């Protein structure tokens with residue numbers, strides 16, 4: 001008796017220690033899942049990959065038996081749709097849970113979590129519950145507890161994230177709180193990926209429109225401008241030949257007109273080819289091409305444009321030169337067209353860490369950059385970013401209404417890409 005007592009008192013601290021160790025191990029695992037899921041959020045490129053990554057993280061890192069995500073339909077009675085799952089049991093088990101959740105007269109934990117917008121936790125699946133119509137199937141797979149977490153956006157649940165564990169009471173209060181946070185992060189990630197996809201689609205549409213416009217402009221210049229002048233030139237030449245054939249003198253006025261028309265054709269063709277690719281870029285350095293463009297723009301618009309180059313002269317890779325020039329030309333054209341600027345400053349410099357920095361600043365009206373990035377009005381600002389990214393750089397636009405705009409293009413001159421400008 002005394003011996004048994006002694007054994008018990010010796011064992012008690014050990015049992016307590018074990019439970020504390022278990023507790024710590026469990027929380028450690030949940031934290032590992034959170035950090036892995038954060039990484040998945042940061043890297044998510046598309047919605048499907050994000051959902052699969054979250055389910056896989058819970059099973060592979062968190063050690064839970066099964067995880068699945070279902071989206072609710074538009075109406076309350078619409079069935080849940082399975083969109084991702086991971087863990088043992090896979091398809092067949094997921095199908096059973098889904099069928100039970102969608103059976104019209106039953107209220108399973110997943111549906112209740114979705115409708116109420118709060119987590120529903122079933123601590124021991126061996127105790128029958130109306131919330132677990134798939135209870136037998138879960139026990140058959142070896143699962144003893146589960147939690148259903150709502151995925152919420154704008155105050156309403158749009159889906160459910162359910163997790164099954166092998167042991168009863170696997171989800172205590174701190175764990176429920178952490179998993180609820182995880183579900184909120186996932187819901188936020190899903191919204192972000194969707195917004196990004198919608199913006200990318202909008203940019204694609206804008207680009208298609210802009211390309212169609214540019215093609216239309218070029219076709220109009222060639223057909224109406226250059227084409228018509230060539231036609232007039234052709235007629236004039238025929239007229240001159242007829243005169244010559246009859247042995248008459250071709251009047252100087254006619255020849256002057258033909259020379260003028262030929263000159264006009266040449267200018268039209270130059271304008272078209274310059275729009276396609278500025279030819280002077282081939283023979284000029286980036287700095288000289290920028291100076292050339294600025295002096296032409298200053299003459300045409302009357303705006304004071306200052307160009308300043310700091311540091312050493314550069315021999316740039318052709319692609320870097322072209323992309324930097326085209327990005328600069330768009331920023332300059334924006335400053336001229338939208339800013340009502342009195343002065344524009346262009347600064348070109350190379351930093352000691354081998355980064356080319358090109359800034360175009362104006363003292364004009366400025367604009368709300370958050371608004372334009374959410375609702376792009378044109379393609380120019382996106383193209384500046386894309387051109388910089390195309391040569392492993394970055395571009396950023398800072399603007400304050402009534403305080404002018406600064407476009408900063410930063411491009412690496414080494415192999416290292418730039419992650420933040």
Ligand SMILES: Nc1ncnc2c1ncn2[C@@H]1O[C@H](COP(=O)(O)OP(=O)(O)O)[C@@H](O)[C@H]1O
Nearest residue numbers: 334335338339366367372377378379380381405
């Ligand atoms: N330097 C600037 N000053 C004032 N507003 C600007 C400037 N640059 C851009 N914006 C604003 O951002 C919008 C988007 O510019 P952009 O993407 O180049 O398209 P677009 O020039 O075809 O309108 C412009 O319509 C204008 O409202």
Ligand SMILES: [Mg+2]
Nearest residue numbers: 334378380381
């Ligand atoms: Mg523009």
